Amino acid sequence: MSRRVRHRRPGKLLVIMAGGALAAACGGPGTDTSQTAPQTGTTTTSLSAAPTCGTAPITVNAYFETGFPMPKALTTEFAKQYPNVKWNIREDQFAVITQNAPRVLADDPPDLMRLPQVSELVKDNLLKNLDGYATAFGWDKWPPSQLQQLRLGPGGRPRGEGSLYAMGLNFSMTGVFYNKKLAAKIGMSAPPATLAELDDALAKAKQAGITPIMQFNGGATGGLAFPLQDLMASYGPAAPINDWIFQKQGATIDTATNLTATQHLEKWIKAGYFQKDVNAVDYATMMSRFIGGDGLFMFDGDWESGNLDKQMAGNAGFFLMPPAQQGGKRAAMSAPLTYGISAKAKNADCAAFFLNWVATNDKARDIAVEVGGSHPMGLADAHMPAVQPGTVTESTLAAGAQIGKDNGAMDFIANATGAIYAKSWTPQLQKLVAGQQTPEGLLKSVQTDYQSQVGGS
C-alpha cells in the first residue's frame, strides 16, 4: 500500500507544480477591480436637484450591525413615512463586518452599509463619493468636525480632508462614567474639574477599598487606550493627535505631552487604580462589573448612556475628561456611527436620501437620541428631543455641545491604521500593565509600527 502511494507522489507533485505555474501565468490576483475602478469610486456625482426615493416601489438592500436596535428603528420609521420603500436588511457582528467589508462591497454590494475604518475601502474604490449628495442636501453647512473623519484624500490618504465617502447615523462621544453612590461615599460631590481633582478622587476611592477605575484590557481589546487618549488630550492639544490618526505627513505620537500622559497612566497602574485582572477583562465583563457597582469610574462612550439609564437608573453620571490645567479646553474621542453607500449600489440615491432624512427629520432625530443614546448629525440648532433631567443621556448630550464649543473632537488612536490597535496599542498596553514596557518604549514602539504600516500601505 505504502509503495503504491510513493509511486504516485511524483505525479501529484507534477500536478501541483503545473497548477502553480498555471496560476502564476494567469497574472496576479485582484487585478480585475483596478480596471473598472475609474468608473466607480473616483467620479463625483453631480446632481441638479436633491435625489429622492421616488414613488415607485423600491427595495433597498442594507447591511447592519447586530445588537444595535437604532438602524432598524430608523428604517422602520422611514418605511412608515415612505411606504414605497421596502428594506431588505442583513445583520452581522461588527467583527464580521470588519472582516468582510471589502469583499461584500466588491461582490454583493448593499445600498447602505455599516462600515469599519474606511481608508482601505476608499483606496480600493469600493465606496461612493458623496460630495454630490453633500452639496445637494446641504451637508456642507453642518459643523465641519462632524464629517471630518469621513473625508479622505485621493487613494484614501490622508484622512480628515478631501471628499466625503461616508455618513454618520449619529455621533458618539467618550468620557468618564461614574457611580454616584460610590462617589458620595468618598465625598465627591461634583465631577472633577481638573486632572489633579480626578487623581484625588482615585486615591480616595483606593483608600476606601473601592476599585477606582473599572476598565477592559483583555484579549485583543486594549481598553486602556481610552484613558490613555483622554490623558493625552488632557495634557496636550487634540489637533496633533488627530493629525497622527489621519496619517498626515510627519505626524508622530511620540511627543513630550503624550509621554507625560503615558507616564501618568503608568502611575495609575502602579497605584493599583485598575482591577488586578484588567488584562483578562473584556468589554462585557467591564460593563457587568460597573453596572454591578464594582467600580467608581469607567472610561467609555455614550453608546452606553441608554443602557446605563435603564440598568443604573439615577446612579450613573458622566463627565468629560478634565484638563490638566484649571479652565483648560476639553477634548473627547468622538466619532460618527459610520455608514456608507457602495460604489456599485443600485439604489444609491434612495440610500443618500435616507441618510439625509436621519439627520433632518424630527422623528428620526428623536430615535437617534432615544434608541441610539448619542447626538444626531446635522445642523447645530436642529430639533432635539426632550431628555429627562438627571439622566446620563442628558449629561452626554451636554458634553457633546461642550466638545463642539471647544473644538475638541478627536478620532480614536486605535483607528490610525487597520492594524495599529490589534498589533500595537493592545499588546503594548497589556505589557505596560504587566510592567514589561515603559511609557517611553510604548510610544516609540507604536510609532515604529505606525511608520512601517503607513509607509508600507
Next chain:
Amino acid sequence: MAAQPTAGRSRRERRPARAGLRTSRLVGWLFVAPALAFYAVFVLRPILLTLQYSLYEWDGIGPSSWVGLGNYGAVFTDPDLFDAVLNAVKLIAFFSAIPVLLGLAIASTIRRIAASRLALVARTVIFLPQVIPLVAAGIAWSWLLSSTGVINQLLTRLGLGGVTRAWLGDFSTALPAVGVIGAWVLLGLCTLLLLAGMSKIDPALYEAARMDGAGPIREFVSITVPSLRQEIGVCVTVTVIAALATFDIVYIATQGGPGNATMVPGLEIYYLAFSEREVGMASALAVVLMVLVLACSLPIQWLTRDRSS
C-alpha cells in the same frame, strides 16, 4: 481453416475482456470522481491559490504587485511571527506530551478494570471533551480560569489564595493555561485510540511475562508500549498537528493576548488576512506553517511506522 475460428473466437473473447477491464476502470474512476472533484476544488485549489497569493503583495481586493519571495523573507525576519511559531512549538508539550503520556496511563488503568461498569463511565467521561465543540470548550475554560472562576475559588478554599490570578490574562501563565485547555480536549482522543490498540494485544504475551515474574510496570514498558507503537504514532501526529495549527482555542480564550503571549501562527494568519489585509503575507505564513507541520509529522510517521510490513 480449423484454426481460424479458434483464433477468431479467442480474439473475440479477448476483446470483451479488455473492454470489461476498461469499463471497470472507468466505473472505478466514476466512483472516485465526486470525492476527487471535491478534493481538487476544496483542497488542492486553495493550496495552489495560497501558493500563488504568497508571491504577491495584495490587500484582497485592489491590484496586486509581484514580490517574489519577499513575503517569505518577511516571515522569517519578523520577530513577532517567529515568537508565534515558538509559542506553537511550546504548545506541543501540552497538546502532545500530556495527552499521550497521561492517555497511556489512563488507558492501561481502564484496561485493568475493563469488565467493570466504572471503565465504561471513565471512558465516556474522558472522551466527552472530544465531542464538545472547541469554541464551547474555550468559553467554558475561560470562565473556569477567570479571576473569580472555579479554579481560583478552589485554590482559595485550599488556602492557596496567594497564587490565584487571572490565568489567561497573566503573561507567565496564559500560554500554559491555553495548553491545559488543549490537553483536556485531546486527552480523550488519545486515551480511546490507545485503549483500542491495547485490546488488540495478544493476552498470551502478558501471561508469558507474568510467568517470567514481570510486574505491572514491567508489563507496561515491555509489552504494552512497544505493541502500541502505531497507535502512539497516530496520537503524536494528530496532537502535534493540533498544537502547531491551533486556532479556535486561542481565539476564544485569549485572542493572542496578553501582549502576544499566546499568539500562534494560525491566529497570526487570520489577523494578517482579515484585519491587516495583508493577504500575501498571510498566505506566505500559511505555506510556512504547512511545511512546518509536514516537517514535524512526517518524521513521526517514519519513526513509528510498522517495520514488519
